[in-house]
Amino acid sequence: MHFTIETYTIELKSKGNCDIIDITSKVNEVIRENSFNEGSALLFVPGSTAGITTIEYEPGLLKDYPNFFEKIIPKNQNDHHDDTWHDGNGHSHVRASLQGASLTVPFKNKSLILGTWQQIIFVDFDNRHRDREIIVQITGKRD
Amino acid sequence: MHFTIETYTIELKSKGNCDIIDITSKVNEVIRENSFNEGSALLFVPGSTAGITTIEYEPGLLKDYPNFFEKIIPKNQNDHHDDTWHDGNGHSHVRASLQGASLTVPFKNKSLILGTWQQIIFVDFDNRHRDREIIVQITGKRD
Amino acid sequence: MHFTIETYTIELKSKGNCDIIDITSKVNEVIRENSFNEGSALLFVPGSTAGITTIEYEPGLLKDYPNFFEKIIPKNQNDHHDDTWHDGNGHSHVRASLQGASLTVPFKNKSLILGTWQQIIFVDFDNRHRDREIIVQITGKRD
Numbered sequence: 001m002h003f004t005i006e007t008y009t010i011e012l013k014s015k016g017n018c019d020i021i022d023i024t025s026k027v028n029e030v031i032r033e034n035s036f037n038e039g040s041a042l043l044f045v046p047g048s049t050a051g052i053t054t055i056e057y058e059p060g061l062l063k064d065y066p067n068f069f070e071k072i073i074p075k076n077q078n079d080h081h082d083d084t085w086h087d088g089n090g091h092s093h094v095r096a097s098l099q100g101a102s103l104t105v106p107f108k109n110k111s112l113i114l115g116t117w118q119q120i121i122f123v124d125f126d127n128r129h130r131d132r133e134i135i136v137q138i139t140g141k142r143d
Numbered sequence: 144m145h146f147t148i149e150t151y152t153i154e155l156k157s158k159g160n161c162d163i164i165d166i167t168s169k170v171n172e173v174i175r176e177n178s179f180n181e182g183s184a185l186l187f188v189p190g191s192t193a194g195i196t197t198i199e200y201e202p203g204l205l206k207d208y209p210n211f212f213e214k215i216i217p218k219n220q221n222d223h224h225d226d227t228w229h230d231g232n233g234h235s236h237v238r239a240s241l242q243g244a245s246l247t248v249p250f251k252n253k254s255l256i257l258g259t260w261q262q263i264i265f266v267d268f269d270n271r272h273r274d275r276e277i278i279v280q281i282t283g284k285r286d
Numbered sequence: 287m288h289f290t291i292e293t294y295t296i297e298l299k300s301k302g303n304c305d306i307i308d309i310t311s312k313v314n315e316v317i318r319e320n321s322f323n324e325g326s327a328l329l330f331v332p333g334s335t336a337g338i339t340t341i342e343y344e345p346g347l348l349k350d351y352p353n354f355f356e357k358i359i360p361k362n363q364n365d366h367h368d369d370t371w372h373d374g375n376g377h378s379h380v381r382a383s384l385q386g387a388s389l390t391v392p393f394k395n396k397s398l399i400l401g402t403w404q405q406i407i408f409v410d411f412d413n414r415h416r417d418r419e420i421i422v423q424i425t426g427k428r429d
Contacts, residue, residue, distance in 0.1 A: 042392055203376065
């Protein structure tokens with residue numbers, strides 16, 4: 001048994017505007033390809049207009065979750081951020097700070113410990129297409 | 144001193160409907176019974192209709208916090224999730240994704256580092272009674 | 287290479303009322319002064335009226351983010367918490383439980399991995415000036 005901490009990255013293309021991307025299988029791949037057996041995966045998005053959480057990844061919730069953000073933090077309200085920077089994404093920043101840039105998920109027997117209907121998602125709150133890099137830092141035991 | 148990462152579980156029965164359960168003493172028990180001295184406890188709920196956070200666990204807030212969720216993500220609104228699955232818990236999923244399925248709390252001298260009035264809570268957003276299993280993964284030093 | 291977990295603290299003075307304090311440079315100092323090279327920084331606020339997240343720390347968002355909390359969890363609504371304790375900070379507790387008391391940020395090459403415009407912030411939701419202590423627990427490799 002060997003205990004360590006290693007930092008990897010996942011690359012994504014997102015459409016922005018509350019695009020929700022299931023990254024579960026990519027995180028499991030990082031765990032398996034690097035021979036980790038038990039530990040935790042710290043997922044972190046470098047950037048201030050996106051977040052990470054879990055959801056049941058099914059078509060209804062892929063509408064309901066963006067609708068919720070549009071209701072409580074609408075686009076095109078008169079944000080002070082937009083008044084200064086004129087990039088029209090003040091709402092993206094507020095949504096991202098609320099959601100949080102990070103999630104840590106435990107794994108055992110080479111698999112993430114998740115509910116049957118629970119997936120890890122990256123949510124891109126920015127108002128345009130983005131190329132994104134997500135950090136996957138594994139702390140744990142190798143075989 | 145011995146450094147390691149170990150995965151444990153806590154079992155709970157919840158009433159659902161924003162039932163808030165204080166799990167602080169159970170997490171401290173896991174730390175002490177397994178002779179950890181300093182490190183972190185990763186708490187994770189496998190499932191997409193519950194969350195973990197901290198609160199001052201007193202009767203007023205046990206009403207105020209559920210009332211807040213009922214205000215911003217009400218039950219029985221016409222969710223796309225419910226249109227498809229007819230289980231009436233679309234709001235449970237949205238609340239859970241917002242709250243987050245995970246929390247990491249540091250500990251030292253065999254005790255969680257918390258504020259005097261701060262407890263770790265499991266919040267069950269589902270719309271029915273549930274048997275729940277919470278993951279407690281400890282990364283740290285033994286005596 | 288030496289693998290370990292160590293617990294440090296940062297001390298802050300806050301003005302309360304959604305005061306937002308950038309703690310990024312203080313966390314990087316903890317990493318560098320203690321010769322860590324790669325790992326994660328667990329940031330945790332002991333207390334039930336404050337939170338930790340990331341944001342683009344610029345004057346517009348320092349108004350927009352507090353405005354958002356005032357909109358969804360207003361001060362001086364008739365909280366059950368306040369009815370009991372008469373400290374007028376029921377809204378502070380609800381905001382803090384929603385935001386979350388904790389954030390974990392990865393680092394490599396002695397630096398936090400953050401977006402160019404992304405800073406780590408402490409948000410004090412309490413309704414008065416506070417002296418605060420934030421836990422910075424580092425899990426990682428020394429040189």
